[in-house]
Amino acid sequence: MNWTNIPSLSALRAFEAAARLQNLSAAARELNVTHAAIAQHVRTLEHAFSESLLIRQGRGVAPTPAGQQLAARLKSGFEIIADAVQDLHDNTADRPLNITVTPGFATSWLMPRIGEFWAQHPQVQLNITPSTALIDLRRDGFDLAVRYGEGVWPKLTSELLTAAQYWAVAHPDLVAGRTVRSLHDLSDLPWLLDVHQLERHRIIEAEGLDLSTLQVTQLNTNDLALSAATAGLGVTVQPRPLVERDINTGQLVKLLALREGGLGYHMVTVPGRTPPALKIFMRWLREKAASW
Incomplete structure (x- = not known):
């Protein structure tokens, strides 16, 4: 479609409303603009077409023959647009x-x-x-x-x-009989970490533990780290939402709550x-x- 010769849609909407309502003020209220804005839009169209589109009639306006023809086509076109928009809304809702x-x-x-x-x-x-x-x-x-x-x-x-509320967790059998007051009390155990979750590494180090001194198994996904922890293969650090269910069922135990990392x-x-x-x-x- 070539839009080069098509006036602005705002001007066309203003003219269609004025011709349909036969009143500039009523058109302004419908479109939530000023009376002057409607009048300016109509003048712009009349200049573009070199054709009178509205004439004064009593306290209102009436479309000229050319204005009647344009208004009828615009009304039909705007109704098609409104139907298309409503159909899309309906499809989206369903x-x-x-x-x-x-x-x-x-x-x-x-x-x-x-x-x-x-x-x-x-x-x-x-x-x-x-x-x-x-x-x-x-x-x-x-x-x-x-x-x-x-x-x-x-x-x-x-x-x-x-x-994010980070908890250090492990299988109950892995930490049976062990008193845990800090992560240092777990430093002799194997650790399980997701290789991509670098923020977990920072949180552990913020607790004063040097990861380079630990026996750490790096896994490709966090799901693998959790599965390995529930199998009793090591300690892991996880956000509370991800381990609360396993703690409630006894598959894991909460060892420590760690400082939040702003995540x-x-x-x-x-x-x-x-x-x-x-x-x-x-x-x-x-x-x-x-x-x-």
Whole structure:
């Protein structure tokens, strides 16, 4: 489509409203602009077309024959646009929400609770994709990401869901009979760390422990570190949300609460894109995080 010869849509909307309502003030109220703005838009169109489009009639205005023809076409065109926008809104409202979360958050925090959400909101369909990959919410069609970090993602909106509370944990058999007052009391045990989670390394070192002196097994994912810990193969440091369930079931024991590193799980969204179903889901996440 060649837009070169098409006047501004604002001017066309102003003229269509004035011709339909036959009153400049009424058109101004409908479009939430001033009377002068409507008049200026009409004059701009008349200059562009070298044609009179409205004439005064009593206290209002009336379209000329040329104005009637243009107004009828514009009314039809704007109705098509409005229908297309409404159809898209309807499709968006009906489609499932696409959510991406880290695998650890999905397994240890979200999935044990999601049944409650489904029971409370059966009308909201969710597609949940566990992933640690770098996701482009716009390109990949995701409505929400739950990601771990400091909360700064360029051109996206993030909201802290739950702050990072780090716990040192291990299988009960590994630490049976052991008194643990600091990480130094665990320095003779094997350690399990995700090679990519460098902030965990900093937190351990902030507790005064030198990692180079420990027996550390570096694993490619945090899920592997957790699995190895529940199998009794070593001590690991994890955010509280990821290990609370295993502690409650007795598969792990909490040894120490460590100092927070300014990190946490955040809800990440595209600015201005919050369909009603997403608002419902985010409100539920907040409630669950607050009560946890």
